[in-house]
Amino acid sequence: MxxxxxxxxxxxxxxxxxxxxxxxxxxxxxxxxxxxxxxxxxxxxxxxxxxxxxxxxxxxxxxxxxxxxxxxxxxxxxxxxxxxxxxxxxxxxxxxxxxxxxxxxxxxxxxxxxxxxxxxxxxxxxxxxxxxxxxxxxxxxxxxxxxxxxxxxxxxxxxxxxxxxxxxxxxxxxxxxxxFNLLSETFTMNELQSLYETILDKKLLRANFQRKMLSMEILERVEKKFSGKAHKPPYVYRIKKTT
Amino acid sequence: MxxxxxxxxxxxxxxxxxxxxxxxxxxxxxxxxxxxxxxxxxxxxxxxxxxxxxxxxxxxxxxxxxxxxxxxxxxxxxxxxxxxxxxxxxxxxxxxxxxxxxxxxxxxxxxxxxxxxxxxxxxxxxxxxxxxxxxxxxxxxxxxxxxxxxxxxxxxxxxxxxxxxxxxxxxxxxxxxxxFNLLSETFTMNELQSLYETILDKKLLRANFQRKMLSMEILERVEKKFSGKAHKPPYVYRIKKTT
DNA sequence: ATAAGTTTGTATCAAAATGATGCAATCGAC
DNA sequence: GTCGATTGCATCATTTTGATACAAACTTAT
CATH class of the missing domain: 3.90.79.10 (Nucleoside Triphosphate Pyrophosphohydrolase)
Known part of the structure; x- marks a missing residue:
């Protein structure tokens, strides 16, 4: 047509x-x-x-x-x-x-x-x-x-x-x-934090952000680590299946 | 008609x-x-x-x-x-x-x-x-x-x-x-608290509720006290004019 | 192989917010 | 005046949040 x-x-x-x-x-x-x-x-x-x-x-x-x-x-x-x-x-x-x-x-x-x-x-x-x-x-x-x-x-x-x-x-x-819906299925804490920082338009303290996210107990660590960069590899997370 | x-x-x-x-x-x-x-x-x-x-x-x-x-x-x-x-x-x-x-x-x-x-x-x-x-x-x-x-x-x-x-x-x-819009222009802290308790459907601690409301600094004490009941008269409040 | 440079994960301490309890003050009823 | 009731607020304990520090894990440069 x-x-x-x-x-x-x-x-x-x-x-x-x-x-x-x-x-x-x-x-x-x-x-x-x-x-x-x-x-x-x-x-x-x-x-x-x-x-x-x-x-x-x-x-x-x-x-x-x-x-x-x-x-x-x-x-x-x-x-x-x-x-x-x-x-x-x-x-x-x-x-x-x-x-x-x-x-x-x-x-x-x-x-x-x-x-x-x-x-x-x-x-x-x-x-x-x-x-x-x-x-x-x-x-x-x-x-x-x-x-x-x-x-x-x-x-x-x-x-x-x-x-x-x-x-x-x-x-x-x-x-x-x-x-989380804005990220791919798995993501690092760093990616999640920069997402929050962008949306809220303000800096967040890394340590506290991590603590808060983990305390909600909705993140699951994927048993696989990043590779490539010249530093300690971050954990990769995904949302817990709500069973 | x-x-x-x-x-x-x-x-x-x-x-x-x-x-x-x-x-x-x-x-x-x-x-x-x-x-x-x-x-x-x-x-x-x-x-x-x-x-x-x-x-x-x-x-x-x-x-x-x-x-x-x-x-x-x-x-x-x-x-x-x-x-x-x-x-x-x-x-x-x-x-x-x-x-x-x-x-x-x-x-x-x-x-x-x-x-x-x-x-x-x-x-x-x-x-x-x-x-x-x-x-x-x-x-x-x-x-x-x-x-x-x-x-x-x-x-x-x-x-x-x-x-x-x-x-x-x-x-x-x-x-x-x-x-506050659900109350009349002036009200007591007790009335405000029971309003909150009804809407949220849970009990709140009186002292802490009062502290919280006063800390927001949107309430103004009307220079007039209640009368009638056999106890210490409560203050009457109204919302501060936002100038 | 070792040192240097990063970032990560988490511990730790300080500060603030919240939860819980107690008590003096003020009223009417008696 | 004493009693019962409710208010206003102080004070403590507990939890949450803010800020800093440090060891671990990785790559790169030497």
Missing amino acids: TPSQNIKTFLETGPEYLPSVSVDCVIFGFHERQLKVLLLEFKHTKAFALPGGFVFKDESTDEAATRILWERTGVKDIYLEQFHTFGEQNRGNWDVHKATMSSHGFELETNHWLLQRFISIGYYALVDFSKVIPTPDIFSDIGGWHDIHQIPTLILDHNRIVEKALTTLRLMLDYKLVG | TPSQNIKTFLETGPEYLPSVSVDCVIFGFHERQLKVLLLEFKHTKAFALPGGFVFKDESTDEAATRILWERTGVKDIYLEQFHTFGEQNRGNWDVHKATMSSHGFELETNHWLLQRFISIGYYALVDFSKVIPTPDIFSDIGGWHDIHQIPTLILDHNRIVEKALTTLRLMLDYKLVG
Whole structure:
């Protein structure tokens, strides 16, 4: 199918979606000691946006978020959590979508379903960076990771959505022990610490961090040690199976 | 206006609402050392429900929640916070609404807007019990307070919504120091402690509770003491103005 | 082979926060 | 005044957290 055919199909699925409701995903990844967010970019308008989509009438909003996540990253079984619903009357203007559609030869009337008011249910996802294959959607041409400190201006209220997601993630980090989802299955204490330091944006004392993590008794030492570097090899950990 | 006229008017306002989106409010109050929730009751069907409503196309979801809260309690300027959005495909059946409408002489076709799928944005409110005048809406005939430990079976997924609201409130209690909103403007340390004990559902040591609250430096002693009881009169406190 | 340079794992001590108990102060009832 | 009740707060013990130190384990340079 050509892009234009994809878009035509999409525009025709309007009636299959739950009206007024959209889902946006803030997908966090961790790479080279930096917290990243997956963004989409529209080629014609150079605009950036969060991966998002609509909710089919026969799926739950959680399922919609899972589906969108899978479509944009190729991964399933991901840590995904709803964090806030954004319901302002005017969340921004839709010029970007109009322009994008226009560039594909579709002129949307002002009362087109895609240009109506939507509330957006925000979800954040924590993914293993190495397992993700960023995949653009039919609106966008590029999907890529952006450092949390260098997020460009996004469409609509998406910058605010990212901010709120980050705030929530910080709050949840200790409470729900959720950070591990950003690492690969096994990791060193050093990697875990730098993850925490990046998210919380502050330095932690190594000895105390280690003590705290071990005292929670959720980490399991893998009977294998690192090799290569010119120093004592660190233990490698994984999350204990909760039997 | 007669009740039936009210309902007729309501049924006709369908097009003014944002489709698929509803708001439900868990209104907490504190009375006689018990945590209460404001519920509505439908006379004909004996069914209970949370106060809720729909979002006008020209108001934000926050504004809708504030409005609904005001309509059901008569109070404004209330602590109100969104806590979760409930987006299952099938959140329960609408028989109660059908029966209620039917009892007023309105037979709804199965594709009536009121019987469509709605997602519900949940808000919880903390109100000063003494200032509230429970007011039924057009669906219901009675509005009243129910002890949190004796919530009857509610329509749809409203029991789950109450549970989630309570969980969130417990989490937020320390983090956001939000409990004061459930008390009148001035209160004793004893009242504050029993509020905390009720919400957290556990006993707290009096001396340590007092120490903790005072150390936060958000309480101000009112230069007036209690009277009446046969013991040392407690100080009366209020929240410091944050200048 | 040995020394040097790293990072890791953990012990140890100090400081702060929390848990538990006790007691003097202040009221009304008698 | 004495009694019972409750308050405000001090004081101790215990636990948690913050900060520092040091031996162990590895590679590289000599």
